[in-house]
Amino acid sequence: MTSIVLEQAVATADEMRRADAAAIAAGTPGEALMDRAGRAAASAIAAFTGPDHVLVLCGPGNNGGDGYVIARELAERGWPVTVGQLAPPSSREAVAAAAACPAPVEPLASVQPAPVLVDALFGTGMKRKLKPQVAGRLADLMGAANARIAIDLPSGVGTDDGALLGASLPFDMTIALAALKPAHLLYPAAGLCGRIVTADIGIPVETRCWRITKPRLSAPTFADHKYTRGFALVVEGAMPGAAMLAARGAQAAGAGYVVVAGTGAAPGGPDSVIQRQTDELELEQLLEDGRIGAVVVGPGLGRDREASVRLDAALSGPGCPLVLDADALVLLGASAIPVARRLHGRAAVLTPHEGEFVRLFGAQTGSRVDRARKAAATAQAVVVLKGPDTIVAAPDGRAAISGSPSFWLSTAGTGDVLSGVIAAMLARGLEPFEAACAGVWLHGEAARLAGPLINADALVPALNRTLADTACSN
Numbered sequence: 001m002t003s004i005v006l007e008q009a010v011a012t013a014d015e016m017r018r019a020d021a022a023a024i025a026a027g028t029p030g031e032a033l034m035d036r037a038g039r040a041a042a043s044a045i046a047a048f049t050g051p052d053h054v055l056v057l058c059g060p061g062n063n064g065g066d067g068y069v070i071a072r073e074l075a076e077r078g079w080p081v082t083v084g085q086l087a088p089p090s091s092r093e094a095v096a097a098a099a100a101c102p103a104p105v106e107p108l109a110s111v112q113p114a115p116v117l118v119d120a121l122f123g124t125g126m127k128r129k130l131k132p133q134v135a136g137r138l139a140d141l142m143g144a145a146n147a148r149i150a151i152d153l154p155s156g157v158g159t160d161d162g163a164l165l166g167a168s169l170p171f172d173m174t175i176a177l178a179a180l181k182p183a184h185l186l187y188p189a190a191g192l193c194g195r196i197v198t199a200d201i202g203i204p205v206e207t208r209c210w211r212i213t214k215p216r217l218s219a220p221t222f223a224d225h226k227y228t229r230g231f232a233l234v235v236e237g238a239m240p241g242a243a244m245l246a247a248r249g250a251q252a253a254g255a256g257y258v259v260v261a262g263t264g265a266a267p268g269g270p271d272s273v274i275q276r277q278t279d280e281l282e283l284e285q286l287l288e289d290g291r292i293g294a295v296v297v298g299p300g301l302g303r304d305r306e307a308s309v310r311l312d313a314a315l316s317g318p319g320c321p322l323v324l325d326a327d328a329l330v331l332l333g334a335s336a337i338p339v340a341r342r343l344h345g346r347a348a349v350l351t352p353h354e355g356e357f358v359r360l361f362g363a364q365t366g367s368r369v370d371r372a373r374k375a376a377a378t379a380q381a382v383v384v385l386k387g388p389d390t391i392v393a394a395p396d397g398r399a400a401i402s403g404s405p406s407f408w409l410s411t412a413g414t415g416d417v418l419s420g421v422i423a424a425m426l427a428r429g430l431e432p433f434e435a436a437c438a439g440v441w442l443h444g445e446a447a448r449l450a451g452p453l454i455n456a457d458a459l460v461p462a463l464n465r466t467l468a469d470t471a472c473s474n
């Protein structure tokens, strides 16, 4: 069995409000939810720091309410606790939590620092930029602490888009309540979260977005041969090296048979990658091979007339899934015909980086998740919007965000390798959204394994080892 594990839900502020309201409507009072959140957070803090003097900063809303519960819980464990209050509690639940908190309360402006700083100023209700004096005070108190912990989110970030709204310093740990939020994974906010722990507060959260986690990919069995393992074809163009990187990526990600359909140049590459020189007609004939499980077009394709002809051949060939990257995306963006019409119902994964994305879909508003979703609906294809926080979006609204990226991937050729890895996942039979998620995970994990990457070639051997680590036997 092969499966993609989508268990780490990522919920927007609105989705969290709906989950909260549904739990309350189903009979769990808001005070009980806040109590669960605060208790779970207090346990995570205790496990992280051990007993110490704690300063809990509380804002006016329910994030502040969680802070009062945390202060109460830690005080009841005998820890010295002080509350630094930005403004009095305003919601019914927060008023009740503050009333039950035995810790001394002092104004945020004059409270003394402590070794453990707990930030419960703002969570998902953050709507506008922090006032500079609040942002400055938070930064000063964080600077004076040895352990900095954010409740639900670092105060001063946009929950849904990961923008900075006054936050500036990194936390050591962020305790996500009930579910992850986009800001835990989207940059720049993700860079401030530190270690992320999700506290279960016992409520279901309805979402169509997940964090990309390790896939389970079945290991070959006695019944497998090179075609059942997956036949990936890479259409080469003006720059054969890029196509060869895609081919090597497909091979290292487990494809059983990898062919580069070349144009005449000799790209080198391993003997096990089959290189076929093809003119226009020969390429069309080759693409008719029904055993092909996925075709990659774009890495090193070029943007001239011949490149357009080769892209057309791939698009008009029989129905196996396509991976469209690099120059293929530029050519599609330059065409007057919309991408969805060019694909004509064909399963496809488009893998643009930010620049290619804008050329193809225009400058859209919204978070990277929103933009990728809109693009996937427009193209009627899976879109992989590459970046430090790569997004995978499907036309049906599913989305996934990569977690813990390797910034060493920001070098030439790593995108070519990714297109080959996704092709290997398609060729082994995964549907496009799952293939893209699995490919993004394998690629990111291989980069972490490779450490400081010198170049994209170094990814290939690491991919082999990463693939072996995902293998399951059923």
Ligand SMILES: NC(=O)C1=CN([C@@H]2O[C@H](COP(=O)(O)OP(=O)(O)OC[C@H]3O[C@@H](n4cnc5c(N)ncnc54)[C@H](OP(=O)(O)O)[C@@H]3O)[C@@H](O)[C@H]2O)[C@@H](O)CC1
Pocket (backbone or CB within 6 Å): 016, 017, 019, 020, 033, 034, 037, 059, 060, 061, 062, 063, 064, 065, 066, 090, 091, 121, 122, 123, 124, 125, 126, 127, 128, 129, 130, 131, 151, 152, 153, 177, 178, 201
């Ligand atoms: N959902 C769940 O399941 C559960 C959620 N829980 C917790 O609730 C949190 C969400 O609580 P929340 O909705 O009350 O929002 P929160 O972040 O406290 O801020 C709202 C307050 O801040 C104010 N305000 C906003 N921006 C501001 C600014 N820049 N500068 C100054 N003020 C600003 C805003 O004022 P207003 O804009 O209305 O005038 C309002 O007073 C969530 O993150 C989690 O911790 C758990 O307890 C249990 C289960």
Ligand SMILES: [K+]
Pocket (backbone or CB within 6 Å): 063, 119, 120, 121, 122, 123, 150, 151, 152, 153, 154, 155
């Ligand atoms: K917070």
